Amino acid sequence: MEIIDIIKEAMVYPSNDLAKLAIYIALSFAIGILFILGLVLFALGVSENAVFAVIGVILFIGALVVSFILSGYLISIVKSGIDGDEDLPEFIWKENLITGVKYLVVNIVYFIIPAIIVLIIGAATNLFGLAAEVISKTVNASVQAQANSTVVASNVVPQATMTSFLTAFSITAIIAAVVFLIFLFIETMAEARLANTGNIGDALNIPEAFKDIGRIGWGKVIAVVFLIFIIIAVINSVISGLNYYISGISIISLIVTPYLTFFASRATGLLYSDIA
Numbered sequence: 590m591e592i593i594d595i596i597k598e599a600m601v602y603p604s605n606d607l608a609k610l611a612i613y614i615a616l617s618f619a620i621g622i623l624f625i626l627g628l629v630l631f632a633l634g635v636s637e638n639a640v641f642a643v644i645g646v647i648l649f650i651g652a653l654v655v656s657f658i659l660s661g662y663l664i665s666i667v668k669s670g671i672d673g674d675e676d677l678p679e680f681i682w683k684e685n686l687i688t689g690v691k692y693l694v695v696n697i698v699y700f701i702i703p704a705i706i707v708l709i710i711g712a713a714t715n716l717f718g719l720a721a722e723v724i725s726k727t728v729n730a731s732v733q734a735q736a737n738s739t740v741v742a743s744n745v746v747p748q749a750t751m752t753s754f755l756t757a758f759s760i761t762a763i764i765a766a767v768v769f770l771i772f773l774f775i776e777t778m779a780e781a782r783l784a785n786t787g788n789i790g791d792a793l794n795i796p797e798a799f800k801d802i803g804r805i806g807w808g809k810v811i812a813v814v815f816l817i818f819i820i821i822a823v824i825n826s827v828i829s830g831l832n833y834y835i836s837g838i839s840i841i842s843l844i845v846t847p848y849l850t851f852f853a854s855r856a857t858g859l860l861y862s863d864i865a
Contacts, residue, residue: 590859592812596820599670599856603848606677613662614847616655623652657689663854664688667784670858671865677851691789692780698793699776707765714757722746723754774810775799781861804864813860817853824849 590598603610627648634642662685665678711717726746746754778801783792792798802810824845832839 595813595856595859596816599852602855603851609677616659620652620655623648658685660692661685661688664692664784666854667858670855671785671862695779695792699772703768703772706768710764711761714760716757716761719754719757774802781857785865817856821849
């Protein structure tokens with residue numbers, strides 16, 4: 590499927606069944622309500638009655654369960670794109686819940702690995718030691734300045750130290766951006782692999798997920814993923830801009846955001862359908 594066809598088909602797809610989109614929106618509201626009530630009751634429980642705290646925790650758990658269901662449903666939308674189904678999938682609560690938990694595990698793994706790589710690079714460049722030294726010297730100078738009622742000198746950190754810190758920070762930041770970007774593409778394939786087979790092992794098979802990008806074509810994967818992000822960013826920016834002139838119009842984000850979420854999931858499935 591061509592890139593432009595993927596984007597066009599995915600953009601129209603959520604409108605095929607507005608009832609299911611409405612259910613998703615309602616469940617999203619439910620998460621917010623459960624979380625806010627849970628927070629209020631937990632706070633009351635801490636200060637007044639422990640029973641409120643218990644109820645608050647139960648509501649938190651309820652919000653978490655609903656969020657897993659919604660995540661699992663998005664994976665089923667990815668699956669619909671892979672299979673070429675035009676209809677939005679049904680909500681299958683238990684299955685959506687289990688899939689949502691699997692997807693959480695996948696997200697954690699695909700975040701932890703690049704995070705560890707970045708931490709190793711930061712340690713290798715001595716970024717953390719240099720940052721601690723810069724902060725220490727700045728804080729000490731600030732304390733001394735307050736004690737003596739003087740202004741903090743701008744050169745409290747030696748030039749050599751600051752140069753080393755900025756160099757280490759730049760190297761680490763650049764490598765972090767590249768690593769997380771690569772894992773973003775791999776995680777997109779992992780999401781599709783989970784949708785395609787339902788097997789978390791397939792989703793966590795990083796070498797195969799990486800190879801999937803090559804099978805589809807790096808250019809195509811990069812183009813589709815970036816177009817998804819650009820379209821979502823542009824639409825959200827337009828809404829924010831309109832809100833400046835028309836107060837309260839940002840409330841349509843409550844509908845637009847789920848719509849765009851369906852769009853992104855569908856586009857991911859259509860992208861992966863080339864090799865499924």
